[in-house]
Amino acid sequence: VENDDKGQQTACHECDLLITLPHLEVGSKAVCPRCGYILTKRYKNSLNRILAFSVTSIVFLVVSSLFPFLSFSSKGQDRTVTLLQSIDVLVHEGQLVLAIMILVAIIVIPAIFLFGLLYILAPLKHSGTVLPYAKNVLRFILALTPWSMVEIFLIGMMVSLVKVSSLADVAFGLSFWAYILFTLFMTLVLLHVDKIQLWQWMEKHVHS
Numbered sequence: 001v002e003n004d005d006k007g008q009q010t011a012c013h014e015c016d017l018l019i020t021l022p023h024l025e026v027g028s029k030a031v032c033p034r035c036g037y038i039l040t041k042r043y044k045n046s047l048n049r050i051l052a053f054s055v056t057s058i059v060f061l062v063v064s065s066l067f068p069f070l071s072f073s074s075k076g077q078d079r080t081v082t083l084l085q086s087i088d089v090l091v092h093e094g095q096l097v098l099a100i101m102i103l104v105a106i107i108v109i110p111a112i113f114l115f116g117l118l119y120i121l122a123p124l125k126h127s128g129t130v131l132p133y134a135k136n137v138l139r140f141i142l143a144l145t146p147w148s149m150v151e152i153f154l155i156g157m158m159v160s161l162v163k164v165s166s167l168a169d170v171a172f173g174l175s176f177w178a179y180i181l182f183t184l185f186m187t188l189v190l191l192h193v194d195k196i197q198l199w200q201w202m203e204k205h206v207h208s
């Protein structure tokens with residue numbers, strides 16, 4: 001048996017039922033017969049979409065760290081901060097450990113995830129090749145996904161801004177909007193990333 005995804009076994013993420021996956025057409029999904037959990041989905045053009053959304057996310061993430069993020073003005077005093085400085089401002093002065101944790105969750109982990117995806121998928125798309133350690137990279141970035149807290153940061157930041165805005169006038173800089181767009185595209189990447197399909201793409205090319 002060498003060709004497609006026929007006959008692959010997987011355990012349901014929710015109820016542990018062992019299921020033999022059928023071959024899936026684009027636009028279809030496999031649902032657990034016992035609990036209804038969606039096991040895997042086939043989006044149209046998903047390899048191209050993941051690549052395009054990942055590159056776009058990286059561009060916006062880079063832009064968001066280069067320009068002013070927020071400006072505060074209070075009692076005639078102005079202060080402009082970058083994304084990195086804003087973490088510290090919003091966390092409170094002096095809370096270094098918390099600031100580093102947020103930094104890791106909102107920039108470092110998403111960046112590793114996106115570059116890892118490109119490392120695996122760009123060669124697959126371009127020439128059908130699997131780069132060295134691609135399987136380890138895939139295992140690693142899939143383990144990272146629960147630790148990406150991009151949306152949580154955005155919500156937390158909004159809450160903090162509401163509080164800060166009662167003390168000072170807040171203006172959004174270019175980097176702020178870039179980070180919003182990054183969040184949007186990162187969400188699209190995560191929406192299209194399907195664990196089972198990623199492994200299938202890789203297996204298919206390793207054996208052929």
Ligand SMILES: [Zn+2]
Pocket residue numbers: 012013014015016017032033034035036037
């Ligand atoms: Zn189930």
